[in-house]
Amino acid sequence: MSFTIDADIAVIGAGPAGLTAALVAAKGGARVTVLDEYPEPGGQFYKQLPAEFTVPDRTRLDRDYTKGDALLAQVKAAGVTLSPETLVWGSFEAGTLAVMRRGEGGTVRAGKIIVASGAYERPGVFPGWDLPGVMTPGGAQTLVKNQNIVPGKRIVLAGSGPFLLPVARTLIVAGAAPVGIYETTHPLAWAKHALRLWGHWDRVGEALAYRRTLAAAKVPVHFRHVVVRAEGRESLERVVIAQCDGEGRAIPGTERTEAADTLCVGYGFIPAVQTTRMLGCEHRYNRKTGGWVPVHGADMETSIPGVFVAGEVAGIGGAYAAMAEGTLAALSALRQLGVAVTTSAVTSALQERTHRRAFAALVGDLFTVQAGVYDAVTDDTLVCRCEEVTAGEVRACAQPWGAHVNFVKGATRCGMGYCQGRICGSTVEELLTRKLGLPPGSVDGFRPRTPLKPVRVGDMAGLASDDR
Numbered sequence: 001m002s003f004t005i006d007a008d009i010a011v012i013g014a015g016p017a018g019l020t021a022a023l024v025a026a027k028g029g030a031r032v033t034v035l036d037e038y039p040e041p042g043g044q045f046y047k048q049l050p051a052e053f054t055v056p057d058r059t060r061l062d063r064d065y066t067k068g069d070a071l072l073a074q075v076k077a078a079g080v081t082l083s084p085e086t087l088v089w090g091s092f093e094a095g096t097l098a099v100m101r102r103g104e105g106g107t108v109r110a111g112k113i114i115v116a117s118g119a120y121e122r123p124g125v126f127p128g129w130d131l132p133g134v135m136t137p138g139g140a141q142t143l144v145k146n147q148n149i150v151p152g153k154r155i156v157l158a159g160s161g162p163f164l165l166p167v168a169r170t171l172i173v174a175g176a177a178p179v180g181i182y183e184t185t186h187p188l189a190w191a192k193h194a195l196r197l198w199g200h201w202d203r204v205g206e207a208l209a210y211r212r213t214l215a216a217a218k219v220p221v222h223f224r225h226v227v228v229r230a231e232g233r234e235s236l237e238r239v240v241i242a243q244c245d246g247e248g249r250a251i252p253g254t255e256r257t258e259a260a261d262t263l264c265v266g267y268g269f270i271p272a273v274q275t276t277r278m279l280g281c282e283h284r285y286n287r288k289t290g291g292w293v294p295v296h297g298a299d300m301e302t303s304i305p306g307v308f309v310a311g312e313v314a315g316i317g318g319a320y321a322a323m324a325e326g327t328l329a330a331l332s333a334l335r336q337l338g339v340a341v342t343t344s345a346v347t348s349a350l351q352e353r354t355h356r357r358a359f360a361a362l363v364g365d366l367f368t369v370q371a372g373v374y375d376a377v378t379d380d381t382l383v384c385r386c387e388e389v390t391a392g393e394v395r396a397c398a399q400p401w402g403a404h405v406n407f408v409k410g411a412t413r414c415g416m417g418y419c420q421g422r423i424c425g426s427t428v429e430e431l432l433t434r435k436l437g438l439p440p441g442s443v444d445g446f447r448p449r450t451p452l453k454p455v456r457v458g459d460m461a462g463l464a465s466d467d468r
Helices: 016-027 069-077 137-147 164-173 187-197 201-216 274-278 319-336 343-367 371-376 391-396 405-412 425-436 457-467
Strands: 002-012 032-035 081-083 086-093 096-101 104-115 119-123 155-160 180-183 221-223 225-231 238-243 256-259 262-271 283-286 291-294 307-309 382-384
Touching: 002 016, 002 081, 002 096, 002 319, 016 032, 016 069, 016 104, 016 319, 032 104, 086 274, 104 319, 104 457, 119 137, 137 155, 137 164, 137 262, 155 164, 155 225, 155 238, 164 180, 164 201, 180 225, 187 343, 225 262, 225 371, 262 291, 307 319, 319 343, 371 425, 382 391, 382 425, 391 405, 391 425, 405 425
Parallel strands: 002 032, 002 104, 032 081, 104 307, 155 180, 155 262, 180 221
Antiparallel strands: 086 096, 096 104, 119 262, 225 238, 238 256, 283 291
16 A cells, blocks of 8 residues: 655654744645654754644643644644654656655655755764763653653763754753763863854853753752763773863873763764765765755755755754745745745745855854864774774774775664665764775765665565556
8 A cells, every 4th residue: 555645845754843844834825844853842952742642731841842732733733744763765757756655655755855855974983982871962862752761860061053952951851961071172272263153142141041050959060171081891881081282182291080881972063964965966075064965055955956955954054044944945936936925034934044144154163163172983893883994994094995984884884784874884984984095075974875874675575556
């Protein structure tokens, strides 16, 4: 059995960008379908409790759960079709998406496509990062927000970037305050950019509120520190941390050990461009916005006519920039569909995007992953955990295969596992460029293969049978 959905605009992703785009497009009179892999809409920023959880009084929930209520209510009231638990796994002709929804295969045909697929975390890679108890900050936050489960009793947060602060707050509210936060950068390096904070008072206020929460919980923050390795027999028992220089390189003789059963390490986010690559969009490398991003104009249209991007997939910029871009993408799509769009609406969205992207650029300048972080990756460190490929094996491929990351993939099977290179891809790129002495972005990213994520062969065979 299979199904077909026809829409004027198909939106891939139900986070802030996708929901905003859907709302604007629906208000413009378009038939809009939002496709999202998760059971509930909202994405990571507006993450919702599972439907199985009964909440009689939502006013008693923490604001993390309710801040998206108004937008979600507007989207539903506007007549947007929400299709949760729906994986977009392929596209075999323009304007058509192959999807799998709750085990049933189908096709979505749309006049325009808006990709708002978001991003995923850039993990820390070092000896022992594959031990049970080591995870990303977002992984810990998801455990708390989705299941009300704290990941451990003695938690260390490390890495770089402002995301460490809301994760720390989530843990504190759950009664599991971190024993310490180890940030790779230092406030002294931020000082020269202080004037760029002017006008971004809402974001400054958020940061100050997080710092007050940390102070009240007596969570220490250690700057210019980097995780060197994680140790333990069957699971994490301790973390070895060292002071680092301005490039993130560990300073010899400064190592210290912190007892821990949970280590959360992350270095920002990477745009989830698997869908845009599959659709044939041109991409360029921008280290400060997360790595490879689809080329797009001010109207958010990519190099493929009728395909638009919005939010983190267009470069890491935060939820507020994502919503502005969702608006722009929807207005542009509506205009191409023949719907009258006011100049004032476009101008307002452009101004908001410019304002929000200015702050995102500041964050990118301050917290771009530093090259020295990868010095901790020894030859015997696993890089691809799915296929158990080590850094040494990847480095050994640099000589015969050079900067051809997809040749390295074929030679080592790195990136061929369940995650399809989402976890190891950026590290493989870094290892190759460093080994070859090339600048970042000189190595292309892994080319995605259809299906983008595992799909049962029987379900795909069923689709073929229905087509005959």
